[in-house]
Amino acid sequence: KDQQGLGKCYNSLGTAYWWSGDFDRALDYYQRADQCNARIRQPYIAGLTANNLGYVHLERKEYQRAYEAFARARGIRAQLHIEGYEMMDVSGMALARHYLGDAAAARRLSRQAIDGLGRHRVVEDLTRAYYNHYVILKDGSAEERAEAERALTRARALMDERLQRISDPQVRSGLVQRVPVLRDLQATAT
Numbered sequence: 001k002d003q004q005g006l007g008k009c010y011n012s013l014g015t016a017y018w019w020s021g022d023f024d025r026a027l028d029y030y031q032r033a034d035q036c037n038a039r040i041r042q043p044y045i046a047g048l049t050a051n052n053l054g055y056v057h058l059e060r061k062e063y064q065r066a067y068e069a070f071a072r073a074r075g076i077r078a079q080l081h082i083e084g085y086e087m088m089d090v091s092g093m094a095l096a097r098h099y100l101g102d103a104a105a106a107r108r109l110s111r112q113a114i115d116g117l118g119r120h121r122v123v124e125d126l127t128r129a130y131y132n133h134y135v136i137l138k139d140g141s142a143e144e145r146a147e148a149e150r151a152l153t154r155a156r157a158l159m160d161e162r163l164q165r166i167s168d169p170q171v172r173s174g175l176v177q178r179v180p181v182l183r184d185l186q187a188t189a190t
Helices: 003-019 023-040 043-059 063-080 083-099 103-118 123-137 142-164 169-178 180-189
Strands: none
Touching (some): 003 023, 003 043, 043 063, 063 083, 083 103, 083 123, 103 123, 123 142, 123 180, 169 180
């Protein structure tokens, strides 16, 4: 009967299934979270769920749907005046635009996200934004490739900073294996 808690739980279950690679179940739980959050007006969790949906749609190569989810998340966060989270959404929008073939918009949005997140210094969010920036720029001009490499270096440094806080090597390894951006970053090192 705790509808607020239920919306949060559905969102968390969606993330668990996303990180385990079961995108269909992730979508199911994120959609349940959306329905619950809409019923009880829980905008903070609704924004988080929309962002997560964006990444699941990216995993499924549903780039327009991903863009729409990130844009919806951004709208929610803008109304809440939480710029750091809004910039996370902008970074997702940039990656979706990249996969949709709109390189100019992708670069512009990605730079906007990096600049905005730099004011908030949230390691996890910056790691994702820098990695997205790398993906967007890595096949561009020589100048863009250099910028991409700087972004990748920064994302790896942030990942290392995050992982150094975890003393247990098994927990650290499990985190890298399960968290998509950390797994992607680890793959670029090999």
